[in-house]
Amino acid sequence: MGRTAPTYRQALEERMKRWDEFARLLTTPEEREAFELVRTGARRYAAQATYVGSPDLLESILLSVLTDLAARIRSAPGEPRARP
Numbered sequence: 001m002g003r004t005a006p007t008y009r010q011a012l013e014e015r016m017k018r019w020d021e022f023a024r025l026l027t028t029p030e031e032r033e034a035f036e037l038v039r040t041g042a043r044r045y046a047a048q049a050t051y052v053g054s055p056d057l058l059e060s061i062l063l064s065v066l067t068d069l070a071a072r073i074r075s076a077p078g079e080p081r082a083r084p
Helices: 008-018 020-025 029-044 046-052 057-075
Strands: none
Touching (some): 008 020, 008 046, 008 057, 029 046, 029 057, 046 057
């Protein structure tokens, strides 16, 4: 028997395909690079998002992206670290 629902990673990739038109319309290389960082962040935490099993795909994507961006900010050289 086949799956009746896509896996999280499959659903994520389907969503990313829908974002292709947005990415195509970005005008500068910096914007395109920033958007690719967002996509990377969404994919980076796919295992965690799969384990949580939230029915809201966008919530999982946003949490993944925000976590990735926060980690990048904290590890950026010369950036002040936020106090815990």
